[in-house]
Amino acid sequence: MKETSVILQSAKRAAEEAFCLTTERKNAALEAMAEALIAAKNEILSANGKDVESARQSISDVMIDRLSLNESRIEAMAAGVRALIALPDPVGRVIERATRENGLIIEKVSVPFGVTAIIYESRPNVTSDAAALCFKSGNACVLRSGKEAFRTSFEVTKALRRGLKKCGENEDLIQILEDTSRESATALMKAEGYVDLLIPRGGKGLIKACVEQAKVPVIETGTGICHVYVDAAADLQKAVKIIENAKTSRPSVCNAEEVCLVHKNVAGTFLPLLYQTLVKNRLSEGKTAVELRCDKRASEILSGVCNGGDERYIKAAGAEDFDTEFLDYILAVGVVDDVRSAAEHIAKHSTHHSDAIVTEDKKAADYFAAAVDSAAVYVNASTRFTDGGEFGLGCEMGISTQKLHARGPMGLKELQTYKYVVRGNGQIR
């Protein structure tokens, strides 16, 4: 087994030399990496079969599905790598340029971080997405896959490295830790001088451990308690469609809605419509209905409405329900006085991931967009759009919920820092 410290040292060396990679060389290598993934289909599927086999006892069906590969999923991984070829090279962009009175020319230029480490769980496509994003953005990457997916991730990494080698590039730009113990994750968190950026992708526990223990710079990716606020001036049909989408299109993801706030003036009309759409219609269409956990004002309105045994989908909200990422067919519902109270509620309860207003009133929309301090603030659209692909960034390294450096979906640009290059002809101070 390759020692973690050896991997970190060679990653650092590879990163230090990566400044000479041209866009052409990087794009050629990305193509070779995509081809190598396809060529290694059998090895990857066989490793994946073993991973799935041994994981079956210990993890849920949803997780097994996340872990499982087939031919078309491998092709999708290769397509993800290829998609980066068309995106602009983020390295060496002159962000600002100034000529000072003393003649100094100061340029602020985008440069890679150096070594980026990613700790993730069981989704094999993260291996190729993260490696390809790091490579195109001039970073060396050190991957630390979850134990359940290690065999698969290892084969995927081997294929990507073969692609690099074929093009004469340094294979050490893409490496995976062979040690999948908790200690190896901790080693990355404490690898000062070796890891320039650490991105944890996974559950709450992992993120918390990184934030608390890391001595290297971390970007938190995180939980989403996302709100949709239905304003007095909302188009209620639009609102109910947005909420059904935000809540039910994929309840297990971080950009799914967890809380619906409704302006008191329209609550009497809107809440019955919401109930009709999320409960009655879905039940009659054979879909999973959404449980509504209502605050006092919402309960009063809905108590007179439901009939025919659907009362079990209307519950009184408990103390925790407005602070919970359900990741399930459950929606907390509250009535608020106005857009200001909605923004205040969101400031208090949101995880500042994605929050939306539905309104036809430009003033209310502008107030909400200015007052709500979240990574993504929506006007008349579903929170589900917070995603690297949907934002046009290509595949993503995760969605940052912190404010330092990157916020929201992270793509190539977010894997850059900058430096100042100052040119003179002998200036002294």
Add this chain to the structure above:
Amino acid sequence: MKETSVILQSAKRAAEEAFCLTTERKNAALEAMAEALIAAKNEILSANGKDVESARQSISDVMIDRLSLNESRIEAMAAGVRALIALPDPVGRVIERATRENGLIIEKVSVPFGVTAIIYESRPNVTSDAAALCFKSGNACVLRSGKEAFRTSFEVTKALRRGLKKCGENEDLIQILEDTSRESATALMKAEGYVDLLIPRGGKGLIKACVEQAKVPVIETGTGICHVYVDAAADLQKAVKIIENAKTSRPSVCNAEEVCLVHKNVAGTFLPLLYQTLVKNRLSEGKTAVELRCDKRASEILSGVCNGGDERYIKAAGAEDFDTEFLDYILAVGVVDDVRSAAEHIAKHSTHHSDAIVTEDKKAADYFAAAVDSAAVYVNASTRFTDGGEFGLGCEMGISTQKLHARGPMGLKELQTYKYVVRGNGQIR
């Protein structure tokens, strides 16, 4: 004494409402803050007198000088506040804008962090600089002054708050901790949910404590082991002037040079010139001479050169000398094979603050600028220019030596994060 937790809560509230501050309102308040500083001259000077009086036993003369105020220094502080009026408002800048195929309009907009906390030591102007930068950039600030300067910092803060009040702005946008114990600094480091950004300005110990203990996002400001590399193609007269400036114009600051590297082809000519300039000339002009700590190759060249008892300024470099921030009239001197070895040496020994090449060879300059991964890389200019004022940022919040978010001098722009504002007309995914 006001409790730290009470201060943090009111800072958070003030920050949440700061989105409604227009540029005009902010500039009017900055003017009022500057006027209030001048008006409070007597109170500030009297508090400063007490601080200086009680500090005299415990701190050095240099520190006493840093701590001491007089009328013209207070005027300079007010001028620093006023200088921000002319600078563009960093808040609400649309950094990127895209219209997606589905009609969504995605804007990436600069927004303040929220609450910015600054832990600093004994320079009173940091109080007004930091508070004014935070205010103009839409942040609430929580200041934590060193104990030695507390009376002064408190009076300065009071004056700034009077300026805010006069304009009807929320005074809680500028607050100072009244507790100056170590615990109050630790409280800021751990104030998750209250402090959005922590900037420590001070010695190594403080920075290290913040990096190790902080649970809130920190920007490290830091030590500078800055290099000047004299290339084979250097104009040697230019080189020696740049080095004298970088080393001796203010040896105690972080952008001062600590290491000189010389290409082997010119070392035989250049090192005697360096010795002449930094030792002989300075001695004969009654200035402090620079002690040269030489590696083996540099020693061999210089051993034949010095005479007349100046040998004491030429020493053999010890193991630590290429990794030490001397902050003194000492320079480590080494001979290297070429620009590549110079860059390798810098990668290994630099703190990635500011490093320079002196050369007339464009290829060598471009190689150095690309290969050296420091916050500021100079071609034919002194490292002393790494400074907010010199870079045109106005006064500065410190010089970041980390790569996450901000690098080099931090001004108004670096006190911004961003959010995505996404506008649609009912889009769902």
